[in-house]
Amino acid sequence: KFPMPAIWLFTLDYALLSKNEDLKEKVFFTLKKIGMGGIYDHLRGGFARYSVDGEWFAPHFEKMLYDNGQLVELYAKAYQVSGDHFFLEKVEETIAWLEAEMLQEEGGFHAAQDADSEGVEGKFYTWTYAELANLVGDELPWLNKLYNLKPNGNWEDGVNILFQTESYSLIASEFGMSEDDLKKKIKQVKNSLLEVRNQRIFPGKDDKILSGWNAIISSGLIQAYHATGNHHYLQLALNNLDFIKEKLYQKDLLYRSYKNGHHYTPAFLEDYSQVIKANLMAFEASGKLAYLEFAQKLSDYCLEAFYDESDGFFFFNNPKAEKLIADKKELFDNVIPASNSGMARNLHRLSIFTYEEKYGEVASKMLGGMKSLILKEPGFLCNWASFLLESLVPTAEIGILGKGAQEKAIGIQRGYQPNAIIAWSENMTETAPILSDKKPDSDGNALIYVCFDHTCQKPVSSIEETISQLPYLA
Structure with missing residues (x-):
């Protein structure tokens, strides 16, 4: 099971705009189950790529930048709407993980953390019962209940994955504590377990920096800033976008990848789409015109280099720059939304900021070309569906x-x-x-x-x- 943030971002917006309380609660229910699952790293923060079961219990332990950026944005919005501190906890812990383990010194974020350490999947993240009993002492009874720990392990090879199935309030009342006291204890236990875990051999890391994936993190950080008022999150995002502009934008071209002081590979539409989105969000948050101007400059380049007049959609690659076997167009939203749906939404917003109708005309044409398909297959076109929603209710x-x-x-x-x-x-x-x-x-x-x-x-x-x-x- 993959979390698929675009589906829940659309469903939340639809619930809010249609004032559908029942649907809104269903979104929150799903986000709680994901955040309580083993797919979430309860000690350090951050979400794994997917779970191998139907309950979000046992993950494939790899953590990807693009998942976590979108999920920070989604959980920040859930917190803004609900005021539920469970969602805030996931936002704050995930950003803490990004900063502690994925941020490099120049302001970019590494691409991914592997599932394996010492050749064993999940070894870094799992615990034997004896280890936990030894480390937490008297706190074991409530911890046991909170995270479904079993003496012989709740997963394979006798180890436990931390897996929450009961709310903090229920555990607190069962063990005669206030919820605040339980939260303090959870924080202390997490910190002490994390200290021990950090002495283990870390999973491998994909330490290249990808412009599109970094922009996804910046968008999440900006939403987290709106949700919390924590200026540090905005600063992290702006530093990251400035890093992209300085290191990955050379001679009027965006590049996809950066490592050891060098940029590689001209960017694809996916990268442009995400970098434009994040810069538009940065303009809204900071009020600095430079972010809007950069978003407009990149959009103009996409219209010139990637746009196909014949059908009104963008190529994934620049067909003028390189000859591939086939020039493809990415239309279906996946774990990362389609680059075409991202560009359509960017152009719609850009036309409003700049009062330049040409952007809105391209966006409308793109939506027109997809509308019947969106209504047939919304599950695979949720970012498009979000744009359709934006056209049904005036922005x-x-x-x-x-x-x-x-x-x-x-x-x-x-x-x-x-x-x-x-x-x-x-x-x-x-x-x-x-x-x-x-x-x-x-x-x-x-x-x-x-x-x-x-x-x-x-x-x-x-x-x-x-x-x-x-x-x-x-």
Whole structure:
């Protein structure tokens, strides 16, 4: 079983825009089961690629960058919507793992961690009962129940995978503790077990840095910043995007791979698509025009080098740059969303930020070409379905201008609003086109404009009034 983040990102947006509480709870239920499963590394954070059973219990222990970036984004949104600290825990622990074990000194993230160490899959992550009993002492009874530990092992070869099936609140009440006390104990036990685990031989690592996968991490980090207000997450994301621009963007070309100070292989559409998305998110979060300009520059290059006028979709590779046996187009969303669906959504957003219709026209044509297929096979076209949803409910264009604009933007972004984009500036200079016709109030204080298709509602000054102007699925 693969987590498939694009499916749950779409389903969450659909539940919110259609005000379907039952569906929203089903999304949260699924995310809880994944986060409680053995597929999640309960000591260090981070998700494995997939589980080999139906309960998310026994993973293939490999951790991939692209899964974890998307899952951080998804769990951050789940936390924003629900306020449930279980989702926050997964976000914070996964980012802690990324920073501790995957970040290299220049600001890029390594691609993957292997499943094997010492030639045995999962050896690094699993425990014998005797080991755990010896290490945790009196804490064993509740730990036993929390993680389904068995004296002869709950997995093969007599070892245990940490696998949570009961909520913290249930364990706390069963063992006569408050939930806060249990959480403190869990933290202490995790830290002591992690100390021991860190002395083991680590799994191997794929230490190349891929531009597209790194951008996926940056998108997740930016969403985590919105969810938590933790500025460190935003800084990690911006450092990473600056690293991509500095090291993997040379002579007006994006490259796919970087290692030991060298860049390799001109980027594919997948890389461009993810880097554009992350830069658009960085513009919304930081207010710095350079991120929007870079996203636009990369988009213009994609239209020039990858776009096929004949059918309105993009090639995966640049057909002018290299001759492959066949020039393919990636249309179906998989564990990583299709590069074409990513580009369609990027161009839709870019057209709103820049007021340049050409981007929106290409995006609409792409969606038109996929619509009947989306309705037939939504499970394999969930990022496309998210874009279809964005076209059914008009995208809210939120522009904020004046003193206090950043604070208001942060307030709006703190609660997750699907299908809305935000641009803000404290002053009138160097603004993006979306802000060019906006003004502060007579005292220079920020006003919030909610617009649809460049037509604005009456400007407001509070976050509540802003939210009340956002549309839902009829």
